[in-house]
Amino acid sequence: MSHSPLVIAIDGPSGSGKSSVSRAVAARLGLAYLDTGATYRAATWWCLHEGIDLSDAAAVVAAVRAMPLAMGVDPGREVLEVGGADVRGDIRQTWISEAVSAVATNLEVRAELRRRQRETIDAERADGFSAGRGIVAEGRDITTVVAPDADVRILLTASEEARLARRARELHGEDGAEAVAATRDQVVRRDRDDATVSQFEVAADGVVTVDSSMLDLEGTIGAVLDVVTRRTAGRRAVDGDGDR
């Protein structure tokens, strides 16, 4: 009996380690990698580039539907272009982080971006003549809405304190009180806004929680790989290579 390629879905709040851990897991398992947060960030960049007022919901939806997004799925080489412009750097700047929830809480925008995200996932899980590699997809609603049928579903969490300290180190190079305070809007307020449209604070049925608060990056990658091994053991046994 054969199976279609592995799909791993990972959700979690800001700073839980979704992007760095998912990218590493994809690279180690030879899978494709989809950062769905980058699609919301790119959509925000595009709307601002087009001069759209983000409070005009209908204009935002029209712009996102027309967005010429080109996104790669190689975990070793990020490709992210909108209308031919390389936006990898811009989308992680503070001006995008502060604005992105306004776009991501628009339900019609979510429908459009989910449609594109599912297309990417489906292309990587296609089997038969168009064999895909399998994929790790991460975000806020992958385990629950975008790919609830994924082979492995993980909620990656960490305490608010750990997440704030990580983001402060990333943005300001240190995690002293001032740096943490400057990061609070980007982590706590954004998660509060995002949680109004996605459920990523409590694991849904069948979703395994990995708490990274007390783990370093390598330890978290190992914990996620352990879940993948456990969850796919039955599938490999059916394939006849479970004990090899």
Ligand SMILES: Nc1ncnc2c1ncn2[C@@H]1O[C@H](COP(=O)(O)OP(=O)(O)O)[C@@H](O)[C@H]1O
């Ligand atoms: N388990 C961990 N321990 C320490 N730092 C981590 C851990 N996971 C991620 N980081 C670091 O924290 C920052 C945020 O991680 P990131 O992967 O961007 O999180 P998310 O995608 O969930 O917002 C990055 O600088 C990353 O290297």
Ligand SMILES: Nc1ccn([C@H]2C[C@H](O)[C@@H](COP(=O)(O)OP(=O)(O)O)O2)c(=O)n1
């Ligand atoms: N599947 C997703 C992924 C991200 N989002 C939203 C929520 C976030 O504020 C933005 C950016 O996501 P991203 O994963 O890049 O955010 P952080 O890594 O936490 O900074 O997009 C979403 O609503 N649904």
